[in-house]
Amino acid sequence: MTSPSSDVILERMMSLHPKVMDLVLDRVWRLLDALGNPQDRLPPVIHIAGTNGKGSTQAMIRAGLEGAGKRVHAYTSPHLARFHERIRLAGDLITEAHLTEVLDECYAVNGGEPITYFEITTCAAILAFSRTPADYTLLEVGLGGRLDATNVVAKPALTVITPVSIDHTQYLGNTIQAIAGEKAGIIKRGVPCVVGPQMEAGLEVIEATAERLGAPLIAQGQHWHVWEERGRLVFQDETGLLDLPLPALLGAHQIDNAGAALASLRALGFGEDAAEAAMTRVSWPARMQRLRAGPLVEAAGTAELWLDGGHNASAGEALGRYLAGLPDRPTHLICGMLNTKDVRGYLRPLAAQAASLHAVSIPGEAATLSAEETATAARDVGMVATEAETVRAALDDIVAQDPQARILICGSLYLAGEILRENVQPG
Incomplete structure (x- = not known):
């Protein structure tokens, strides 16, 4: 047996x-x-x-x-x-x-x-x-x-x-x-x-x-x-x-x-x-990690693709400070979050750094916020936000508008896990 x-x-x-x-x-x-x-x-x-x-x-x-x-x-x-x-x-x-x-x-x-x-x-x-x-x-x-x-x-x-x-x-x-x-x-x-x-x-x-x-x-x-x-x-x-x-x-x-x-x-x-x-020697996936392999990276073409799993207000503040220090390049967010999180508290520090936000729901996660809810929260803190059916759809839309974009997938470790399963295996 x-x-x-x-x-x-x-x-x-x-x-x-x-x-x-x-x-x-x-x-x-x-x-x-x-x-x-x-x-x-x-x-x-x-x-x-x-x-x-x-x-x-x-x-x-x-x-x-x-x-x-x-x-x-x-x-x-x-x-x-x-x-x-x-x-x-x-x-x-x-x-x-x-x-x-x-x-x-x-x-x-x-x-x-x-x-x-x-x-x-x-x-x-x-x-x-x-x-x-x-x-x-x-x-x-x-x-x-x-x-x-x-x-x-x-x-x-x-x-x-x-x-x-x-x-x-x-x-x-x-x-x-x-x-x-x-x-x-x-x-x-x-x-x-x-x-x-x-x-x-x-x-x-x-x-x-x-x-x-x-x-x-x-x-x-x-x-x-x-x-x-x-x-x-x-x-x-x-x-x-x-x-x-x-x-x-x-x-x-x-x-x-x-x-x-x-x-x-x-x-x-x-x-x-x-x-x-x-x-x-330290390695810790999904903490401002530059993605360099996988179908999403290929779809991004000349755009930079990044991944971060931070998901609360303090993580948003840290991420905002990091983005502010990067070389000048439009940053577009693809964001999915859980309904147990302070989504506005997380997004507020990112508003000044993001040219746009595409909201997605987290696949297979019962506690996900809907894309509509995340997009509404983003607009509430001053972001230009739209909804997308999937991360890939959001990525394609951003690249079509700005092939040289910096794209950051963010908002949840559960969303980060979905991306890593598709693109890279953590060591």
């Missing part, structure tokens, strides 16, 4: 709980206990939370550790093209055979009990990590922190909190203080915590949590500083100064993410070789 594929098992897992999101840890603790508590057998854990930048920061930490010769597990979400991207075992994406094995085991041990898709797949990742030798485990929070399924390691080696802003208010609260409190839920007693740039109200909450738990903070602006100078990245902390290449990830916001990654590597005892590797 042929074993089911990972896709089949993942589909089964979708039906184990009526809600996509249900933030409690009881179900995770129950399943992990039934699996023999694999979370207690992980290589040293670096746990990363934040609203923006946690994926990029994790990718830079991983590049630095691997540049120092370490084997690194990494867990991230959501995936872009294939679920396997969420789980890296000692540096390599999990194989189909291994993924199927741990998913099948978790499904069987769960015994049909209610558990969300993210919870049971996180347990599967932890199980895989516990059985494969490595030097470090990087765990990226899915949502929030305090009640996230990744928040099950009693004594990580380090925690990291990247910038906190307003997002997922239906789950985390509608103030910076409330959201920061959820993110600060990953801080553990006595465990150092690296903190990226924060709004004052959020930082106060993080500081209060760390003080209560006796967790040393390593905060930007207090314990470390990072800036760009003459085309180089300069990082300074109490240990000294690093003069490094700029990070391979594009955008001014990546300077702060790089700083958090460098502060993390320094806290773990790594030196300049790891720091340089973190800047030069």
Whole structure:
């Protein structure tokens, strides 16, 4: 009898709980206990939370550790093209055979009990990590922190909190203080915590949590500083100064993410070789990524084609700043977003940089905003906007009007995943 594929098992897992999101840890603790508590057998854990930048920061930490010769597990979400991207075992994406094995085991041990898709797949990742030798485990929070399924390691080696802003208010609260409190839920007693740039109200909450738990903070602006100078990245902390290449990830916001990654590597005892590797070897798809292969690139002809998966107001601000610094060339957006996002907050910082916006719905995504809704929001913030049936139709329309355009597909990681499946496979 042929074993089911990972896709089949993942589909089964979708039906184990009526809600996509249900933030409690009881179900995770129950399943992990039934699996023999694999979370207690992980290589040293670096746990990363934040609203923006946690994926990029994790990718830079991983590049630095691997540049120092370490084997690194990494867990991230959501995936872009294939679920396997969420789980890296000692540096390599999990194989189909291994993924199927741990998913099948978790499904069987769960015994049909209610558990969300993210919870049971996180347990599967932890199980895989516990059985494969490595030097470090990087765990990226899915949502929030305090009640996230990744928040099950009693004594990580380090925690990291990247910038906190307003997002997922239906789950985390509608103030910076409330959201920061959820993110600060990953801080553990006595465990150092690296903190990226924060709004004052959020930082106060993080500081209060760390003080209560006796967790040393390593905060930007207090314990470390990072800036760009003459085309180089300069990082300074109490240990000294690093003069490094700029990070391979594009955008001014990546300077702060790089700083958090460098502060993390320094806290773990790594030196300049790891720091340089973190800047030069990092790769993270759909973060201001220039597309260079695939049918959409061919259809674009002489136009530039870019992809970005940022999807909240802070991401829109970062993207707007990056576009403002590019060489003068008309920028046209192809945008699709989820109905859970602040679409006007995302688009408002982009209005001054975009010659036009073509709105699309996200294929196969139940929570997509319609093209009409996205186009209306774009007009509300001052953009010239139209609707398109598909990304390809939007692309063809833009190229017909402006063959030398810069075209940016943006608004959602789910839309980015559709594009990557068609054009490039993330490494």
